[in-house]
Amino acid sequence: MVAWYNTATLTKWFEPNEMRYDFYQAKHPWGPWTYLNSYSDRFIVGGHMYGPSLCAKFQERTGSEVRMSLFTSGCPFEDVPPGLYKMWEIPLVVKTTPVADSTLINDDDARIVYSGNWQSSTKRGFSDHNDDVHCTASAGDSLELTFTGTGIDYLAEKHGDLGNVDVYIDGVLKQNVGLRLDNFPRLCQIVVFSVGGLPAARHTIKIVSRSDAHAVVDAFRVYGSNA
Numbered sequence: 001m002v003a004w005y006n007t008a009t010l011t012k013w014f015e016p017n018e019m020r021y022d023f024y025q026a027k028h029p030w031g032p033w034t035y036l037n038s039y040s041d042r043f044i045v046g047g048h049m050y051g052p053s054l055c056a057k058f059q060e061r062t063g064s065e066v067r068m069s070l071f072t073s074g075c076p077f078e079d080v081p082p083g084l085y086k087m088w089e090i091p092l093v094v095k096t097t098p099v100a101d102s103t104l105i106n107d108d109d110a111r112i113v114y115s116g117n118w119q120s121s122t123k124r125g126f127s128d129h130n131d132d133v134h135c136t137a138s139a140g141d142s143l144e145l146t147f148t149g150t151g152i153d154y155l156a157e158k159h160g161d162l163g164n165v166d167v168y169i170d171g172v173l174k175q176n177v178g179l180r181l182d183n184f185p186r187l188c189q190i191v192v193f194s195v196g197g198l199p200a201a202r203h204t205i206k207i208v209s210r211s212d213a214h215a216v217v218d219a220f221r222v223y224g225s226n227a
């Protein structure tokens with residue numbers, strides 16, 4: 001069950017504040033409901049969800065994950081031309097099995113080995129983890145992180161001035177990840193790449209910038225590890 005609400009008193013109906021979603025669970029037959037988790041739209045910088053709705057019609061189960069569509073419209077998004085109302089679809093994944101313990105590794109962690117012209121950007125004032133990221137505007141710059149665990153998430157921003165990166169796991173190219181997102185506010189702490197089901201052992205993730213537009217790394221979340 002999901003309940004969503006605006007956390008602040010609206011002074012103007014067209015200026016939404018933080019939108020929060022509370023998730024509850026219960027066994028069949030339904031009830032009593034117990035609180036499970038809460039989710040905020042604070043990852044959107046400079047805008048909030050306007051008239052959001054979760055649409056069950058488009059939900060789809062894949063393995064232990066249920067994918068839903070979250071629709072929202074309007075918003076003071078960095079849109080051209082301004083004033084047009086648009087409908088946005090945001091994918092939302094609900095996991096039906098417990099998630100393995102995880103550890104967050106920030107981009108300034110000494111275990112991350114940066115090669116090239118990476119810069120540390122701190123006190124960004126967005127919603128990045130620890131308010132910082134590492135970024136580069138040079139194609140070919142790379143980083144490596146060796147971790148012990150069964151999976152890893154790569155957290156970054158998505159924005160119109162960002163480029164794309166190749167992600168390697170244990171030396172094998174897994175995915176070219178696009179960080180560029182046009183006609184939308186800056187998004188923070190987005191899981192832009194995820195891999196699971198690895199043998200519980202040491203692994204290496206390598207990220208290589210593939211364009212002269214900025215590449216960004218905010219943090220890594222390692223699963224199944226005591227790191």
Ligand SMILES: [Ca+2]
Binds near residue numbers: 130132
């Ligand atoms: Ca960070």
